[in-house]
Amino acid sequence: MTTPDTTSVGEAVGTVFGDLGVNCTAPLVVLGDRLGLFRTLAGAGPLTSAELADRTGLVERYVREWLRGVAVAGYLGYDPATDRFTLTDAYAVVLADDAAPTSLIGVFPGLQALWADLDHVEEFFRTGGGMGWGDHHPALGAAQERFTRPAYVHGLIAEWIPAAAGIVAKLDAGAAVADVGCGQGLSSILIAQRWPKSRVTGFDPDDASIAHARSAAARAGLDSRVAFEVADAAAYPGGGYDLITFTDSPHDMGDPRGAAAHARATLAEEGTVLVVEPLAADRFEDDFANPYARVGYAISTLVCTPSSLARPGAAALGAMAGEARLREVLTAAGFTRIRRIAEDSAPVNIVLEARP
Incomplete structure (x- = not known):
C-alpha cells in the first residue's frame, strides 16, 4: 500500500464527509415530516423560526436549529437579511406532498429499518442465508408502501397498465388479476379501485403483510373484490x-424463473404479465451514470x-438485475413476446x- 498524494486524500475526505452530512441530515428530514414542518413551510413563503414555531405549536429553539440544519443541506432557502427560511415549490413536491409523483419523503423513515437490521445482514455476509421482508424492522414495510404509492398511482394505474396492449378493455369489462408478491397490498387495492368490475387476488409469502393487506382492503370497502x-x-x-402483475417483487424471490413459469401456466389465453422492476443498466459500468443506482445497490445489499x-x-x-436478465427469466419461463412498455421519468x- 503506497502513500497517496495529498490531493487524492483531500478528495476522498471530501467525498466521504459529504456523505456523512447526507446521512446526518436524514433524521432531520424525518422530524420535519413527523412534526409537519415541511407541510407548514409549503406555500407559506419566507418564515422566521419564531413564525414557524408559532404555526406548528413547537418549541422555537428546536425549530431554529432544525431550520438551520435543513437549510445548510440545501433543502431550504435562507435570507440572512430577514433571517427567514423558504421551502420552494420544487422541494415542496418532493418533501411535503405525498400525492405528488415526485414525492420522496416516504423513503426516509425506512432508513431506521436498515440500521436496525444491520447486525443480521452482517452475519449473513459471514454465514450465508438471509431474511424475508416480514423479518425486517416494521418501518421498512411502511416506508415501502408510502414511497411506492405515488409511483403506482401516477405510473402503474395511469400509465403502465394502460400501455399493455388490450388490457384496459378487459379490466373495464371485468378481468381476473393476480398480483404476485403483493406485499402489503397497495398495488392490488389501487387496481381494484381503478377497475371496479375486475377481481384482484394478491399473493405474498409473508403472513404479516397479507394480514395488513386484508385490513387495508376492508378499510377501503374492497374486501368483496380484493x-x-x-x-x-x-x-x-x-x-x-x-x-398477472409483479410489482417490484421478482428480485426479492428465491425462484423468479419458477414464479414466471407459474405465471405462464396460470395465465388466461391472450393474458398479460406485467413486470415492474428497478431501472438498472445491463452492464454494471453503465450504472455509474444512473442516479438511482446508488440507492438501488444499497437496498439490494441490505434487503433484496x-x-x-x-x-x-x-x-x-x-x-439491479437489468432488463437483459429480466428478459432471460421471462424467456426461460416460456414467454416469447416481451417488450418494454414504460419507464418512469425519475428514472x-x-x-x-x-x-406467451
Missing part, C-alpha cells in the same frame, strides 16, 4: 388470470438479496409486458 392469500410466487392457486437468499431457490437476482422503474 382477496389476499399467503402463497409462494411459484405455487399460488387459481388460473385463467387475464393480468437477503430476501431472495432466505427463500427456496435463493437465486439472488438482485434489485426509478422499468416496465416489461410479457406474453
